Amino acid sequence: MPTALYTRLPVSSAADPAWPTTNLTVDVGGHPVQLAAVHTCYPAGGTRRWAEDLHGLRAAATGRTRNTVMLGDFNATLDHRPMRDLVDTGLADTHEELGAGLFPTWPQDHPDYRVPAVIQIDHVLHGPALEGRAAFVEVETFTSGPTVRLFAPLSVRRRSRIWSVPEMSTP
Template sequence: METAVTAPLIGILEGMVIEERVPERVRRTRKDARNKLVSGLLIGALVPFAVLTAMRLVGYDGNTYTIAALALTPYAGIATLVLAGLALGLRRWWTGAVALVLTFTIAALVLPRAFENEQKALGGKHVRVLASNMLGGRADPARIVGYVKEHQVDVLSLTEMTPEAITALDRAGLFQVLPFYVLHPAEWASGSGLVSKYPLTPLKLSGDSDDKQPSASVDLGDGVRIEVVAVHPAAPMWDRYAWVDEAKDLPYADAEHDIRILAGDFNATFDHSLFRELLTRGYVDAADQLGRALEGTWTNGVVPPVPIDHVLADKRAAIADFKVLDTPGSDHDAVYAEIVLP
């Protein structure tokens, strides 16, 4: 008679008998099917990363979805490393080798951003710039004003700035510290502005998107002037064509003009060819110069943080400091840079 103890043992023995009756050919067929399934799953998991790496190498941003995926390139390197370990552990040697090649390729593209570049020894004025995306005016105005005071900010670039946000910043004392401004407020995401410690003269440096990406000449005194643009091209997830057009509106930096600085939410990372093209216009990225370009500045709570907020400085200048600053109320951290003029 079966008991609670012997029943499981009997079941195991019966299973062994049934297995013994399965022909060797059938067992091999099942094993081969399992092996093919595992190999297929590993290869299928690698294909998107191979495509992403190829797009990054050739400099093609693609459509809305690939633009978003390219922003996650540093994390793709971690994923391919995990897949390489899994494949090698399962003795899928070729698949593991391909995964390692992808890992090393992505690492070669990404890791240089973690190393500081030597800066030119310049004796000009120091300009302190802060850029903050206010998430449709929701960012904590007191925190922004606090950063302005703490870091002795000379020029503040604000994006997603609403009329209500201006009122809140005024109440928090912003315009007592930075009394000069060029403001283009708008509902939700289209409003931007520049606020300065020094007198501003409005310019038109960003073409058709000048209202959304305002610019101004800043008189620092002693005959020294710089030109600053509050940057905020459209988010590619909503309109990738506007993203391209508004980024291409941004000006070149060259010896024919005063030192130029682009500061704000670029909606792009180093892994977008559109952003790298901007750098070829005569700029350096402040975070990259100091080995801080892998620090994320934006997340929607679903994807990991990605660095889409930047301060780009004329390559004739040098970078003395860079920080990513937590900003409650916004989905973006603020970015701060200290720029040394020639």
């Protein structure tokens, strides 16, 4: 699925081919942080393809999660096995890490379901070199309909000092 990353931070490298998704590395106070935008296949469009997307992310993340941020529409909750397998590579779900509770992001006035958001399928995952500072959701209404934005400001851990990363969100 098409994705994009926009940043105000200096980009130190782009498009690591090991990642099956849009990615780049930014410089945060002299520390590299790998950003990977995620939008997996919609499970109703094919559960095999959906699981393959998540397994591909897990394969790319294994051994490379220390300074990684994966954010976007995973089309999965933390209760889905492929999502748990991805998190088990050394990633933390920022909302869960902060004990921020459930942030329903789907369906948000979806034309096929006409119910409010009841589950969280959008996530910000990060490696152990980073830590969550806050987590919240905003809903904006555009002419095309409501859009949920998931925010999770992060900081880079560095010995006794913490370097701030500007807010990162999924549109």
